[in-house]
Amino acid sequence: MTPSIPGRKDPALETVDLVKRFGAGETAVTAVAGVTLGFRRGEFVAVMGPSGSGKSTLMNLLAGLDTPTSGRVVIEGVDLTELDDRQLTRLRRRRIGFIFQAFNLLPALNAEQNILLPLTLAGRRPDREFFDEIVHSLRIQDRLRHRPAELSGGQQQRVAIARALLTRPAVVFADEPTGALDVSASREVLDRLRQASTRLEQTVVMVTHDPVAAAHADRVLLLSDGAVRGTVEQPTAPAVLDAMARMEG
Numbered sequence: 001m002t003p004s005i006p007g008r009k010d011p012a013l014e015t016v017d018l019v020k021r022f023g024a025g026e027t028a029v030t031a032v033a034g035v036t037l038g039f040r041r042g043e044f045v046a047v048m049g050p051s052g053s054g055k056s057t058l059m060n061l062l063a064g065l066d067t068p069t070s071g072r073v074v075i076e077g078v079d080l081t082e083l084d085d086r087q088l089t090r091l092r093r094r095r096i097g098f099i100f101q102a103f104n105l106l107p108a109l110n111a112e113q114n115i116l117l118p119l120t121l122a123g124r125r126p127d128r129e130f131f132d133e134i135v136h137s138l139r140i141q142d143r144l145r146h147r148p149a150e151l152s153g154g155q156q157q158r159v160a161i162a163r164a165l166l167t168r169p170a171v172v173f174a175d176e177p178t179g180a181l182d183v184s185a186s187r188e189v190l191d192r193l194r195q196a197s198t199r200l201e202q203t204v205v206m207v208t209h210d211p212v213a214a215a216h217a218d219r220v221l222l223l224s225d226g227a228v229r230g231t232v233e234q235p236t237a238p239a240v241l242d243a244m245a246r247m248e249g
């Protein structure tokens with residue numbers, strides 16, 4: 001049965017009473033403490049919260065990189081907890097894109113090879129037209145033969161974004177994607193994530209510590225002690241700061 005979250009139409013991603021505990025006995029830590037959420041297709045959601053509040057753990061569970069202690073993660077109607085490792089890897093390659101703060105590009109491959117890698121691994125042929133559209137919109141068409149070490153931080157991040165978008169994933173997870181970038185490179189990355197959600201109807205889930213970055217999202221979730229303690233709809237940076245201050249106070 002596919003669970004359905006009231007008030008959320010056409011969910012790309014849902015969680016039902018998601019719990020993740022690490023360790024046992026006295027040293028046990030509940031990193032995610034019963035989270036039920038729905039993410040619409042094409043929605044751009046920022047996840048914020050103090051250090052240790054469970055943001056990375058939640059992302060890892062949503063992306064099928066870690067298994068929950070209990071509860072469910074459902075992507076496009078498929079319950080990840082019911083898949084075996086092979087099915088999960090296949091779903092991750094086909095339906096999920098990842099963008100990390102540290103870019104995670106392979107140093108021996110050039111930009112184009114890095115971008116194509118997930119498709120190559122999945123044994124799929126790239127759609128050259130879509131490839132051209134993405135690299136042009138990210139303005140890296142002149143950098144495709146360069147290796148990561150020959151690119152600026154902003155260019156490397158744009159290569160990582162192209163790689164994440166080329167498989168046309170249903171959901172893109174971005175973990176502090178602007179953490180290592182200056183203001184103008186950050187802006188470009190955030191604009192591109194916004195386009196992915198608006199134009200390509202991809203759901204974007206972004207962890208960030210930056211209220212300005214979070215203000216690019218449709219919705220901000222505020223996490224504390226592994227639970228969602230607040231939500232800011234149509235956020236502005238001051239509204240996010242205010243909500244964070246209220247949560248901490």
Ligand SMILES: Nc1ncnc2c1ncn2[C@@H]1O[C@H](COP(=O)(O)OP(=O)(O)OP(=O)(O)O)[C@@H](O)[C@H]1O
Binds near residue numbers: 023030031049051053
């Ligand atoms: N593999 C693990 N084993 C044991 N405890 C863990 C593990 N991973 C995370 N934790 C604990 O779970 C809690 C949530 O950690 P998590 O990394 O999800 O927080 P976070 O909000 O992403 O923090 P930060 O902003 O510092 O990256 C913390 O108390 C952390 O110590």
